[in-house]
Amino acid sequence: MWIEKYRPKTLDDVVNQRDAIGGIKALLKTPATMPHMLLSGPPGTGKSTVALCIARQLMGDNFRRLVLELNASDERGIGVVRERIKGFSQVIQTTPSGVQFGLVILDESDEMTRDAQTALRRIMETSSRTCRFILICNYQSGIIEPIQSRCSVFRFRYLEEKEAAGFMTRICKAESVDADPKAIARIFELSGGDLRSAINYLQVAAVRSKGGKLDLATVSKVVPAAENELIRDMLNLALQGEFIKSRDVMYELMGKHGLSGREIVRTANRELGRISDLSNEKRVEAVRALGECDFRLTQGANEDIQISAMLAQLNLVGRK
Numbered sequence: 046m047w048i049e050k051y052r053p054k055t056l057d058d059v060v061n062q063r064d065a066i067g068g069i070k071a072l073l074k075t076p077a078t079m080p081h082m083l084l085s086g087p088p089g090t091g092k093s094t095v096a097l098c099i100a101r102q103l104m105g106d107n108f109r110r111l112v113l114e115l116n117a118s119d120e121r122g123i124g125v126v127r128e129r130i131k132g133f134s135q136v137i138q139t140t141p142s143g144v145q146f147g148l149v150i151l152d153e154s155d156e157m158t159r160d161a162q163t164a165l166r167r168i169m170e171t172s173s174r175t176c177r178f179i180l181i182c183n184y185q186s187g188i189i190e191p192i193q194s195r196c197s198v199f200r201f202r203y204l205e206e207k208e209a210a211g212f213m214t215r216i217c218k219a220e221s222v223d224a225d226p227k228a229i230a231r232i233f234e235l236s237g238g239d240l241r242s243a244i245n246y247l248q249v250a251a252v253r254s255k256g257g258k259l260d261l262a263t264v265s266k267v268v269p270a271a272e273n274e275l276i277r278d279m280l281n282l283a284l285q286g287e288f289i290k291s292r293d294v295m296y297e298l299m300g301k302h303g304l305s306g307r308e309i310v311r312t313a314n315r316e317l318g319r320i321s322d323l324s325n326e327k328r329v330e331a332v333r334a335l336g337e338c339d340f341r342l343t344q345g346a347n348e349d350i351q352i353s354a355m356l357a358q359l360n361l362v363g364r365k
């Protein structure tokens with residue numbers, strides 16, 4: 046897997062995210078006083094990578110003993126954290142490393158329930174001498190206020206085309222793939238700034254390309270219309286009054302691509318910004334329809350019905 050092979054090992058190798066990296070490096074100059082951190086931002090932008098770079102830099106050979114990596118959506122989550130932290134306090138006294146604490150990396154922490162987050166907050170307080178946390182999330186708003194205020198927050202952004210393309214070009218060189226810049230540009234467009242999916246598309250396309258030449262045609266062949274493009278189609282159809290057709294695209298996204306309702310609405314929100322021929326008034330109404338749908342989905346409403354209702358709403362907006 047190229048995403049693992051080319052995952053940066055040190056903070057200096059991470060592409061872009063300058064604000065976050067700059068701030069983190071400054072904190073790591075005095076590791077002893079390092080605060081908890083919250084890394085927040087969209088998928089495939091380097092959050093997990095950066096957390097691992099920090100852990101490696103701080104712990105070196107003690108990585109395995111002093112770093113606990115956990116996925117917060119893991120049910121055993123909080124219990125495991127509690128147990129391991131107890132373990133940390135014993136190891137730390139015997140370790141020759143200068144760092145006097147263990148590190149817990151908690152991925153997807155915005156998926157934790159409020160109760161679990163409250164329990165986590167208590168653990169962060171009681172273990173502050175022996176343990177530091179790096180929490181990772183897609184949405185900072187999904188983290189309870191008292192935890193946010195205990196962390197230094199670093200925001201990650203989607204990568205810009207220039208940086209993502211540069212990274213892909215370097216991979217192609219290393220893999221002896223002769224890539225047409227147009228093919229790279231197309232892959233970036235399909236990825237929407239998510240470098241993980243860009244690298245995955247790149248690998249799939251490279252494997253299929255003949256004689257080490259990666260051109261636009263190969264990319265179009267191996268990468269089916271990307272989900273964001275389908276979502277844009279869905280929006281356009283709805284706004285043009287083609288309700289049934291737009292709903293068919295929705296079923297395709299849920300059925301074939303396995304997207305959840307919330308994923309569809311979130312991407313739709315981003316894609317709406319890319320539809321240029323929309324009056325300000327219509328755009329405002331469309332955003333409102335998306336917002337209502339997103340809210341209802343967070344309340345556990347039926348996805349099929351809510352997205353259909355959103356498309357119906359867009360249909361009305363389009364007619365105005």
Ligand SMILES: Nc1ncnc2c1ncn2[C@@H]1O[C@H](COP(=O)(O)OP(=O)(O)OP(=O)(O)O)[C@@H](O)[C@H]1O
Nearest residue numbers: 048051052059060088089090091092093094240241
């Ligand atoms: N800023 C970056 N610099 C270099 N490589 C990156 C960067 N962002 C992502 N990548 C590449 O994409 C892969 C996935 O990145 P990573 O796991 O850090 O994403 P993430 O932000 O944690 O995403 P998610 O929210 O989906 O967990 C990495 O293995 C790496 O190859």
Ligand SMILES: [Mg+2]
Nearest residue numbers: 092093094152
């Ligand atoms: Mg991650």
